Amino acid sequence: MSAITPTTPVPGLFEIQAHNWKLAILVGLIVSVLSMFALPPEAAFWITGAMAAMVAAAFVVNAYRRHYYGGLLVAPAIAVLFVMNIFPLLWSLGLSFFAYQSNQQTIRFVGLTNYTKVLTDSLKAPENWANLTNTAMFVVLTVTAQMIVGFLLALMFAKQFPLRKYLLILVLTPMMLSVVAAGVFFSYYYDPTFGLLSYFIRLFTGEQFILMDNKAGAVAGIVFADAWMWSPFVMLLVLAGLVSVPKYLYEAAAIDRVSGWRRFWSITFPYIRGLLMLALLFRTIEAFKMADLVILLTKGGNGTMTISYHLIRIANEQNKTSEGAAISYVMLFIVIVLTNLYLYIANRRTEGA
Amino acid sequence: MSEGLKYALRLNGISKSYDTVRALAGLSFDVIEGRFFALFGPSSVGKTTALRTITGLVKPDSGRVEINGNDVTDAPITGRGVSMVFQSFALYPHLTVYENFAYPLREEKIGREEIDKRVKETATMLKLSHRLERKPNTLSGGEQQRVALGRSLIRRPKILLLDEPLTNLDAKLRHDMRAELKRLHRQFGMTIVYATPDELEALSMGEEIAVMRDGAVVQRGTPDELYENPVDMYVAGKIGSPHMNMIKAKTGSDKTVFETSLGKIISKAKIKSAESGEAAMLGIRPSDIRFAAQGEVGIKSTIQMLEPLGDVTVVSVDTGSETLRMVVPESAATMIKPGQATSIYLDHKKFHIFRASSGQVMT
Numbered sequence: 001m002s003a004i005t006p007t008t009p010v011p012g013l014f015e016i017q018a019h020n021w022k023l024a025i026l027v028g029l030i031v032s033v034l035s036m037f038a039l040p041p042e043a044a045f046w047i048t049g050a051m052a053a054m055v056a057a058a059f060v061v062n063a064y065r066r067h068y069y070g071g072l073l074v075a076p077a078i079a080v081l082f083v084m085n086i087f088p089l090l091w092s093l094g095l096s097f098f099a100y101q102s103n104q105q106t107i108r109f110v111g112l113t114n115y116t117k118v119l120t121d122s123l124k125a126p127e128n129w130a131n132l133t134n135t136a137m138f139v140v141l142t143v144t145a146q147m148i149v150g151f152l153l154a155l156m157f158a159k160q161f162p163l164r165k166y167l168l169i170l171v172l173t174p175m176m177l178s179v180v181a182a183g184v185f186f187s188y189y190y191d192p193t194f195g196l197l198s199y200f201i202r203l204f205t206g207e208q209f210i211l212m213d214n215k216a217g218a219v220a221g222i223v224f225a226d227a228w229m230w231s232p233f234v235m236l237l238v239l240a241g242l243v244s245v246p247k248y249l250y251e252a253a254a255i256d257r258v259s260g261w262r263r264f265w266s267i268t269f270p271y272i273r274g275l276l277m278l279a280l281l282f283r284t285i286e287a288f289k290m291a292d293l294v295i296l297l298t299k300g301g302n303g304t305m306t307i308s309y310h311l312i313r314i315a316n317e318q319n320k321t322s323e324g325a326a327i328s329y330v331m332l333f334i335v336i337v338l339t340n341l342y343l344y345i346a347n348r349r350t351e352g353a
Numbered sequence: 354m355s356e357g358l359k360y361a362l363r364l365n366g367i368s369k370s371y372d373t374v375r376a377l378a379g380l381s382f383d384v385i386e387g388r389f390f391a392l393f394g395p396s397s398v399g400k401t402t403a404l405r406t407i408t409g410l411v412k413p414d415s416g417r418v419e420i421n422g423n424d425v426t427d428a429p430i431t432g433r434g435v436s437m438v439f440q441s442f443a444l445y446p447h448l449t450v451y452e453n454f455a456y457p458l459r460e461e462k463i464g465r466e467e468i469d470k471r472v473k474e475t476a477t478m479l480k481l482s483h484r485l486e487r488k489p490n491t492l493s494g495g496e497q498q499r500v501a502l503g504r505s506l507i508r509r510p511k512i513l514l515l516d517e518p519l520t521n522l523d524a525k526l527r528h529d530m531r532a533e534l535k536r537l538h539r540q541f542g543m544t545i546v547y548a549t550p551d552e553l554e555a556l557s558m559g560e561e562i563a564v565m566r567d568g569a570v571v572q573r574g575t576p577d578e579l580y581e582n583p584v585d586m587y588v589a590g591k592i593g594s595p596h597m598n599m600i601k602a603k604t605g606s607d608k609t610v611f612e613t614s615l616g617k618i619i620s621k622a623k624i625k626s627a628e629s630g631e632a633a634m635l636g637i638r639p640s641d642i643r644f645a646a647q648g649e650v651g652i653k654s655t656i657q658m659l660e661p662l663g664d665v666t667v668v669s670v671d672t673g674s675e676t677l678r679m680v681v682p683e684s685a686a687t688m689i690k691p692g693q694a695t696s697i698y699l700d701h702k703k704f705h706i707f708r709a710s711s712g713q714v715m716t
Contacts, residue, residue, distance in 0.1 A: 251410050252443035256457035256504070257431045266456070270447035 024058035096325035114326035150234025183296025241272030367416035391559025400548035436510035614674035632709035641703035642679035651696030
């Protein structure tokens with residue numbers, strides 16, 4: 001961006017100017033700290049807020065006077081990002097080192113106790129590990145199912161056939177539905193008394209079919225619903241890769257008398273590899289956070305409790321805020337390790353190939 | 354064609370339309386085994402579609418394709434023994450040069466060592482040995498071109514189709530590659546069908562040329578035949594550089610004398626098919642016009658422009674009613690300059706006479 005224009009010299013620290021943000025920070029800090037000591041908490045809260053607004057205004061005026069419009073334009077987005085994402089993230093990291101419950105007034109620093117409790121406590125750790133194992137199982141099953149179905153759908157839609165456009169829209173709709181709506185659909189499908197699934201099975205066996213009465217059935221029900229929703233996402237990405245392969249390469253391969261299998265691996269696959277990796281990454285992270293379908297379909301029963309749903313219970317329903325924060329940071333750590341592993345493998349492949 | 358010659362390729366009445374666009378309209382030609390055959394015509398005349406029909410990538414709407422005497426119109430691409438170099442090269446971007454070469458051999462029952470041997474042979478022949486481990490997009494245009502060529506040659510195809518292979522190269526490389534292609538043709542003796550919009554390429558490389566127009570062959574023959582006896586104004590205008598001069602004329606009553614703004618021009622033979630008074634176009638090549646010698650009766654004209662080409666110079670002259678282009682030796686061109694008055698001599702025997710209405714040659 002443009003440099004400082006000659007008409008707006010950098011003000012000295014104590015020069016009173018609307019764009020002197022250093023002075024604004026200094027004054028803001030002093031006033032806020034003083035008000036915290038001197039005034040009742042309600043008043044201090046608003047005064048600190050006003051000081052923050054003043055500093056922000058000084059930054060805006062400074063940016064405006066220096067023609068730093070680019071920064072000015074992204075500032076709202078960054079502010080929202082900070083308030084909504086970065087601040088809560090850091091705040092919860094802080095909370096994980098304290099003993100704090102959202103329904104109680106007391107707060108006490110306990111260091112890493114929350115983490116050791118979550119990971120090693122003889123009562124809590126086994127439950128957490130079991131839920132983490134369940135989550136891993138869901139990650140493997142749902143992602144595999146989505147990748148396979150999405151990939152096959154993409155292969156199908158890469159070709160031209162009648163009604164392709166309309167079918168494509170139809171196939172994409174699950175992805176656009178609210179998870180709650182999809183969950184309700186499937187809870188009706190799976191319902192033992194009036195569900196479609198039970199109805200069809202009753203035609204053969206004459207008996208009601210309770211899909212959710214064992215772990216395999218419950219897991220299958222959830223995996224199927226999740227795959228139904230998110231396979232189209234994988235398909236979209238793979239389809240983008242498939243249509244980007246230049247047609248003349250296939251023609252050259254046809255003239256070179258290359259078989260379909262070799263043609264796929266040496267021509268098509270390099271074009272979709274990166275996108276497949278991306279789909280895998282997105283879907284793994286999402287699957288790791290799965291709670292919604294579990295809540296809607298099984299309420300975590302029959303061994304379908306995931307770590308995310310467990311976390312919601314601990315933090316929101318049992319008000320164990322600090323413990324919840326510790327669990328979520330362990331989860332975050334696992335996800336970061338996993339995704340970096342993916343990226344590492346993907347990058348090494350690209351360089352090696 | 355004379356007896357005893359085998360046709361490698363025979364196209365008979367091929368038509369092909371894409372939606373409303375007619376790409377080929379009754380295209381027919383045949384190629385004798387081992388010939389270097391040039392398919393010549395401006396872009397979008399159907400050359401590429403013709404080649405793609407031969408490979409089988411395009412199924413013609415009507416007409417037959419014969420390869421080595423077998424009708425392959427409905428046969429699959431595999432087994433035609435035809436290889437093609439695409440205008441875009443169509444190299445496999447994710448494979449090394451080595452793998453690009455080896456690719457067409459992978460599906461055949463050929464051992465690894467044999468493949469390796471043939472790849473190295475081909476690379477040596479095309480001077481690409483030091484590039485085998487590189488990916489195509491790291492190579493220069495000329496190298497990519499040679500990789501594309503090598504990939505086609507490595508299978509030792511009976512018929513090699515080249516679709517404007519030199520269009521994407523610079524002038525110097527084009528010149529080198531022309532010689533290279535001729536050399537490869539002599540070395541391997543395969544039949545080559547070479548599509549090009551470039552007159553110079555067609556004339557310098559093609560042992561036989563088919564001139565295409567609107568999806569059909571207008572005239573075919575050796576370069577000399579096309580140059581000496583163009584069948585219509587289209588071919589006359591395409592073959593030969595600079596282009597043939599065209600003069601409007603009216604047929605005289607005895608069908609040998611033609612009235613033009615340059616005076617009467619007498620044809621070398623009686624034009625029987627012409628009607629007296631019929632409009633005609635007289636074509637004369639720039640090389641058949643010269644400055645009138647001392648004592649010769651020439652056409653008075655003014656020199657307009659000189660275009661030196663090295664050993665010869667193209668001179669545009671204004672006769673008052675027509676602007677004609679002529680080719681004079683460099684030595685003669687040094688003595689003249691634009692604006693100067695001169696007198697030119699047209700060799701009446703060298704005139705090509707076309708019917709003005711159809712553009713066909715009149716005999």
